[in-house]
Amino acid sequence: MTGGAQTFVIRLASGLAKNHSVYVYNCNFFPITDNSLVDRFPDTVEVISFFPPSSRTLLNRALSKVERWTSKIGRKIKFREDLRKLHFNYILKKLNIDLVNSHLYHADNFVVETLEKASIPIIVTDHGDYKYVIEQQLSDRSSTEKIFNRINGIVVLSEDNATAISRYVANHLPIKKIYNGVAQPQTVQYPVSGREKLKIPKDALVFGMVARGIPEKGWLELIQAFEQVMHTTQQAAHLILVGDSEYLQNLKASIASKAATVHFVGYSSDPNYWIECFDVGVLPTYFDGESLPYSIIEYLSFGKPAIATDMGGIPEMIKHNDQTAGFIINCQAGKADVSSLADAMLAYINNPSLREEHSQIAKQAFDKFNIENCIKSYELFFQEALNKQH
The missing domain is CATH 3.40.50.2000 (Glycogen Phosphorylase B;)
Incomplete structure (x- = not known):
């Protein structure tokens, strides 16, 4: 379901792409089904998914059956999870990616599990879901601690966001408040209001x-x-x-x-x-x-x-x-x-x-x-992480 986080990723990627090479990786196993969402990215931003839509149903069924079979014999193998990780690593190397910025808990978890021993910097943007995930006990604390121990910085969206997240992260982790940016709306003359x-x-x-x-x-x-x-x-x-x-x-x-x-x-x-x-x-x-x-x-x-x-x-x-x-x-x-x-x-x-x-x-x-201030703040925070890494 399209919400504020997805909308912001489109705006952030679009703004960063004016001066940088930007790719958006769909960390779900199969492609985004909402084409209207993907169509909102400019041509300068490539959206990457693991499989083309034509193969998703057949392959998903086949791999699901294999996983169920391995589970029944007591040796469950997560083929799809392993394939995702291999593909993500391949994309990072192929495109020579300098830094990963992940959004929403399931994406952060996937990125950290895949890059746990890699040196590439990871910046997480918390859209308020960590407070929700932790307080609703949707994940155990060891999983969130694993994320916080690996990432190189975290962007929060408000003071309330910062207060909540600071209770769970280590003192050494840089926390930066950056308001989500929006362009000033242009006056549009609609044929019918x-x-x-x-x-x-x-x-x-x-x-x-x-x-x-x-x-x-x-x-x-x-x-x-x-x-x-x-x-x-x-x-x-x-x-x-x-x-x-x-x-x-x-x-x-x-x-x-x-x-x-x-x-x-x-x-x-x-x-x-x-x-x-x-x-x-x-x-x-x-x-x-x-x-x-x-x-x-x-x-x-x-x-x-x-x-x-x-x-x-x-x-x-x-x-x-x-x-x-x-x-x-x-x-x-x-x-x-x-x-x-x-x-x-x-x-x-x-x-x-x-x-x-x-x-x-x-x-x-x-x-x-202001969207321009937002983009500049992200660029500076990314650069700080890269400087520390080098």
Whole structure:
């Protein structure tokens, strides 16, 4: 499922490729099936997978059968895992790679296991998943310690991220905070705007959310809060929900009778199309692995005030100096508090000047996510690791 980490890898690779040779390695055994994701890489970045799509099904079945057979006789051999490692090592040598930057825990684990005794520097970017993996006990501590003992540095995305990771890593490991970067969105003249497409009146206030289609992003809580708001105010308001999954499709079906002002628009390869027509961006997430959600950065890039929970780095994301570009709400019983969500939405409905004030702060808060600064920081951190290695 495409999320913030995958989107950032595209932007980071694209930016680095202006001055360096950059390759993206798909460490899963088989190719990426979402072609729209791969197509977003520029021609200067090559995406490498182990097998071409045409051979994946037959080979996977054959190797799976062999692995099951070896397991039954008490000598399980991980053919696929060994093949991946051989292929990755071959690619590194063939392309004369100087440094590996891995993203997400399963990729970090694969890279470290493959390059445990190699001298090539490894920089890990933690998108908040180590806190999640460790606290949810999805991996034993020896596996994470093995990663931290081998890598040459770790990039964190926020102060919250840095605080969490520092509890688990050795003191000698360099930790660098680098905000994910986003380019300032360009003005696009669409033939039909999002509002026009959904037949939303010009005087209506639009709340919107862009996120992965998992329950922990707070979709249900947002809808419940919006329903409370609609029972309280005479102001015309609409809610646009951008994302797709079986969960969201079921959620849409469950509120079909009330859906006149709640719009499920599905997955969008161009979320800016929808964000542009929001008045306020919302993300009531209670996902434990939350770090630096991209949707918040994108709201800010359009000068949209944000209503969000206090998960991960969100509170520092929407701050500029001592001012806040929106409302931070607490979680109650592990989920976003519906009443607090509704109160924040009503505050914007009842006070247009507050909405405008927060919009101006949002534009200033976005400055720290400048893509050029992000790329330069990564280059410097990579160079430091290379210098130490030599």
